[in-house]
Amino acid sequence: MKRWAMAVLGVCLPAMAHAASSYPVKPINCIVAVEAGADGDVLVRPILQRVSKMLGQPIVVVNKPGGGSSIGYREIHAARPDGYTIGWGSATIITNKLQGVSPLDYHDFTHLGGYATFFPIVIAATKSKPQFNTIQEVIAYAKANPGKLNMSTAGVGQSWWVAAMAFIGGTGINANSIPQPGAGAMTVAQVAGGHAEVGVAALGSAKSMVDSGQVKFLATLGDGRAPAPYDKYPTMKELGYDVSWESTNFIMGPQNMPKEVVAILAGAIEKATKDPEYVKFAIERNTRWEYIPPGDIVPSFDKRRAVVRDIMSKAGILKEAK
Amino acid sequence: MEGLHLLLNGFASSFTAVNLLACFIGALIGTLVGVLPGLGPTATMALILPFTLPYGPTTGLIMMTGVWYGAMYGGSTTSILVNIPGEAASVVTCFDGYQMCRKGRAGPALALVASGSFIAGTIGLLGLQFFAPLLGNAALSFGPPEFLCFMIFAFVLLSNLSSEAPLKGALMITLGLFLSTVGINPMDSYPRFTFGSEKLMLGIDFLPIAMGLFGIAEILSIAVEKYVKPVVHQVRLRDLYPNGDEVRRSVKPMLRGSVLGFFVGLLPGPCTVISTFAAYSLEKRLSRHPEQFGHGAVEGVVAPESANNSAVMGSMVPLLTLGIPFAAPSAIMLAGLRMHNVEPGPMLFTTNPDVFWTFIAAMYVGNLMLLVLNLPLVGLFARVALIRPQILLPVISVLCLVGVYSVRNAMFDVWVMVIAGILGFFLRRWKYPVSPFIIGLVLGPTTENSLRQTLLMFQGDVAGIGDRPLAVALLALAVAFLVFRHWPWARGKGYALKMEEGKSL
Numbered sequence: 001m002k003r004w005a006m007a008v009l010g011v012c013l014p015a016m017a018h019a020a021s022s023y024p025v026k027p028i029n030c031i032v033a034v035e036a037g038a039d040g041d042v043l044v045r046p047i048l049q050r051v052s053k054m055l056g057q058p059i060v061v062v063n064k065p066g067g068g069s070s071i072g073y074r075e076i077h078a079a080r081p082d083g084y085t086i087g088w089g090s091a092t093i094i095t096n097k098l099q100g101v102s103p104l105d106y107h108d109f110t111h112l113g114g115y116a117t118f119f120p121i122v123i124a125a126t127k128s129k130p131q132f133n134t135i136q137e138v139i140a141y142a143k144a145n146p147g148k149l150n151m152s153t154a155g156v157g158q159s160w161w162v163a164a165m166a167f168i169g170g171t172g173i174n175a176n177s178i179p180q181p182g183a184g185a186m187t188v189a190q191v192a193g194g195h196a197e198v199g200v201a202a203l204g205s206a207k208s209m210v211d212s213g214q215v216k217f218l219a220t221l222g223d224g225r226a227p228a229p230y231d232k233y234p235t236m237k238e239l240g241y242d243v244s245w246e247s248t249n250f251i252m253g254p255q256n257m258p259k260e261v262v263a264i265l266a267g268a269i270e271k272a273t274k275d276p277e278y279v280k281f282a283i284e285r286n287t288r289w290e291y292i293p294p295g296d297i298v299p300s301f302d303k304r305r306a307v308v309r310d311i312m313s314k315a316g317i318l319k320e321a322k
Numbered sequence: 323m324e325g326l327h328l329l330l331n332g333f334a335s336s337f338t339a340v341n342l343l344a345c346f347i348g349a350l351i352g353t354l355v356g357v358l359p360g361l362g363p364t365a366t367m368a369l370i371l372p373f374t375l376p377y378g379p380t381t382g383l384i385m386m387t388g389v390w391y392g393a394m395y396g397g398s399t400t401s402i403l404v405n406i407p408g409e410a411a412s413v414v415t416c417f418d419g420y421q422m423c424r425k426g427r428a429g430p431a432l433a434l435v436a437s438g439s440f441i442a443g444t445i446g447l448l449g450l451q452f453f454a455p456l457l458g459n460a461a462l463s464f465g466p467p468e469f470l471c472f473m474i475f476a477f478v479l480l481s482n483l484s485s486e487a488p489l490k491g492a493l494m495i496t497l498g499l500f501l502s503t504v505g506i507n508p509m510d511s512y513p514r515f516t517f518g519s520e521k522l523m524l525g526i527d528f529l530p531i532a533m534g535l536f537g538i539a540e541i542l543s544i545a546v547e548k549y550v551k552p553v554v555h556q557v558r559l560r561d562l563y564p565n566g567d568e569v570r571r572s573v574k575p576m577l578r579g580s581v582l583g584f585f586v587g588l589l590p591g592p593c594t595v596i597s598t599f600a601a602y603s604l605e606k607r608l609s610r611h612p613e614q615f616g617h618g619a620v621e622g623v624v625a626p627e628s629a630n631n632s633a634v635m636g637s638m639v640p641l642l643t644l645g646i647p648f649a650a651p652s653a654i655m656l657a658g659l660r661m662h663n664v665e666p667g668p669m670l671f672t673t674n675p676d677v678f679w680t681f682i683a684a685m686y687v688g689n690l691m692l693l694v695l696n697l698p699l700v701g702l703f704a705r706v707a708l709i710r711p712q713i714l715l716p717v718i719s720v721l722c723l724v725g726v727y728s729v730r731n732a733m734f735d736v737w738v739m740v741i742a743g744i745l746g747f748f749l750r751r752w753k754y755p756v757s758p759f760i761i762g763l764v765l766g767p768t769t770e771n772s773l774r775q776t777l778l779m780f781q782g783d784v785a786g787i788g789d790r791p792l793a794v795a796l797l798a799l800a801v802a803f804l805v806f807r808h809w810p811w812a813r814g815k816g817y818a819l820k821m822e823e824g825k826s827l
Contacts, residue, residue: 208667
């Protein structure tokens, strides 16, 4: 049934390839588990274009959003590990399993390299009654008025929600978090409208409101400062709080892909990521550009998993799926 | 005056061959995906996004708006001809459009819809041109309590959509609300009613249900009926275009639908869909012959179709003035603009005024193009209704299957549509209204999330709503509507008369 429908759409896979040595001999499918036009989607497409040019075969992006990306991840996992199905991944792959949404996490895939990191920032309203100009003021207010500070966040368990929880936990404040559905637009709109005093969102979602002065940029929750002109805002680490969370985007495939295929793909992805034009593009898209070799993905995610596991168990939503 | 000068400049720069061509291609593609059931503007815009990159931000923006806009024009076609909504915002058009078609008035319905879309598009553009920055900030004043009250108001407003069996209607709306909770809740990412099935995590989407309940159910109904060869009426040119009475009855609904659609379009969520329901409901309420609704009332066709076109323009307001995409198609447009390094938002008017004004000018042109493109097609499309069902229905079924798959690339949605079709077939036989079901499904998620957010915001104390004037005003409107409806003295004499007809409310 599924194959039939795909054939109708013209993304059918021709007969199976024979030898991996001549890989790739047919178009490659790339499953992207977010909506077309979402940040992750926009950022991965130029890489795939470059890889496609290098390998001489088209790469077809298939968007499979939904279920906190877990549905797309499952399809990548279930695909034949022949190199003709690869996929996009982000930090949701850590949270999925911890929340019980999916039995899979980043250990269950073949990694092909990471290329950019999205990071969240803390923003403050300009229309709300208590107004904040620095992150220290926020912390002081929340400590003096426990439970009074309204914080607009992403949906529970989403990447930027984890960031907000890390912020609340790491600073020891008692804030009232109000999760918003969607990709971050609503989080920012609620702060801009003064319905929440502070919020945690990706720089990209907040940028235009920050530039126009309708929300204030207070601090970065990533490992490093944001690219210019936002590099004047401190990271939480610089201020002495052990708070950091970011979402690295990477490309992966099903388990047990042939070594030769992995080498070809990983090489092409590294080259595409390091293309100066792409570096510029990634930074303009409000990320911290960095190339992460396939071997480094699992160790770096292991560290983040420990952080998020702790946060989720405190929030009472830890429910590791089997 | 500076605005006018900038607009003229905009016209000048939009009249380049590339921009006009982009506008035309976008409008054409949009009309096509609108006509093809299931294929919607969001997926199409995502597909053409990469192709617009070499041509600069304005051209890209023009082309993508053309698609979105064209889809709103074309979406009504299948609704009217075969009772299958071409895309989500054309569900309402099925109610009366298809009935008009069965009475041999498909041509007028299509022609009026095209004109209504044109007028609505123009009104929407005027709103966008003159009031964008003002309205953008107004849209921000909606916090969770305001959304909650708006949703309550919407339920009250839309509750008159089905009138024959209020209890059955209530049952269906509840069922719709219930089904909207299936899947992963976006607020707490918790899977509900999934029975451990990963497929159900996707949630029940609105479009496959609508296409199933209307389209597939219609196909099944026709299939089990005995085929009676229709009396072949020669389609005369005169029958293709609306008569004086139809035109007269359409003018006001078009204008009301346009204004309503524009304002609903400012809000987040499935605004184009809600605008159509709201416009239909409003017309039914204002009409002197509400009993004609559902039986081919021309007002019930043009008002929602006008509303969805101006809603597109309305939802451009938060995108262009705030940089916040409230609807799925505008999220893709945002992605497109950012790829060109144009950051929409409050600064757009100072950093890239040319983008904004060229866009406005191009949309005036595109709107006219769509009218010119669509009116001649009326005759062609009207003939579709005369094709033998043995040929037409299988073709339409296949288009539905492919279309519904393409939205989320999920086989699950195809099954949802098929099951909804079978269910819809029996619901019709047993005379259960299906539109309340759809309303429950559309309004459910926003209602639930805003209720939960309001409770979080006030820490369980709903009395906090009292401090929010806008929320209180919306609640008061809802109460006023209820009073107006249930207390005869509030409606005066005409009320008793209509009660006897039994279908007015």
